[in-house]
Amino acid sequence: MPRDYYEVLGVGRAAGDAELKRAYRQLAMQYHPDRNPGDKRAEERFKELSEAYAMLSDPDKRAHYDRFGTAPGGGGGFADAGFGTLFEDIFENFFTGGRGGRRARAQRGDDLQYELKVTLEEAADGLETKIQIPRLEACEPCHGTGAEAGSSPVTCDVCRGRGEIRMSQGFLTVARTCPRCQGAGEINKSPCPACRGEGRQRSERLLQIKIPAGIEDGMSLRLSGEGSAGGHGGPSGDLYVLVRIREHELFERRGADLLCDLPVGFAQLALGTELDVPALHGTARLKIPAGSQPHQIVKLRGKGMPRLRERGHGDACYRLILEVPAKLSARQREALESFEAASKGQQSGPLLASFVERMKKLLG
Ligand SMILES: [Zn+2]
Ligand SMILES: [Zn+2]
Structure with missing residues (x-):
């Protein structure tokens, strides 16, 4: 079970948007991975904070959480994207010229995909390698807050920190996102010069990854939180490493087994013989019994690929292809x-x- 989101951020259940943001910013700076290199617990805490903030800073998700004590399930459905949102969209676009202010707040960073090509031998042995990922990262000088060091944001004078403005039109009262602060409730008067207040910067990160032995072509590894940094304090996206296995000169993979077409002569089949055949690593000795037939498969047990989720290896299989001298x-x-x-x-x-x-x- 995840911890209580309010507890994670150290705020009361009645905390307003500005208070939430302040608490998150302070704790996020304290536990930011750049400030705690190699500290796994700080990293976990940082992720927890980002998740809690992403949940509580979204009014719909927060309402759901307050009511049910869980994050809203996937899919959303009609209830989530119902009348309220639609109504709000219309008025928001009407007042702010279609900029969709509310959506400019905490947003999750993009998921990224990286295609990694490996050889069959590497897929068999497993692989530790470094990959260079271009992505958006939390701006270092401001630790992702978007505010210049030493400055702190001030409460928005238009909405007085509420993040929204209520307007009465006849018998209707319409709440819309504050156009001045875009719903944040506060204004950043001295934006960080390095990121122009965005809190993120384009960067390249060298990541160490581990490919498990026996991985199959087309499988993806998910590296949680290694995608692009979120906007306006939102959590990072994930990185998916898509593994592609290069075609091998001699072997075709069939699950954990490897198949190789082996040309042999008539006399070798009739008399039986022993041959040095290619194996995944170097060569191996293969015994062809007397009286073997063309297209018969002779196996070297356990010389195939490792099984991904089980013990042991598949077989190296040699299909005897009869070649008649021309x-x-x-x-x-x-x-x-x-x-x-x-x-x-x-x-x-x-x-x-x-x-x-x-x-x-x-x-x-
Ligand atoms: Zn910055
Ligand atoms: Zn405002």
């Missing part, structure tokens, strides 16, 4: 002719037996 030397021709002479009337095998059986049926 040219014969005099000695080879002689040897084959004497083999053919020795085989007269003795050719046998399940394929021939079945063929002869069916031919008999056909001819009656």
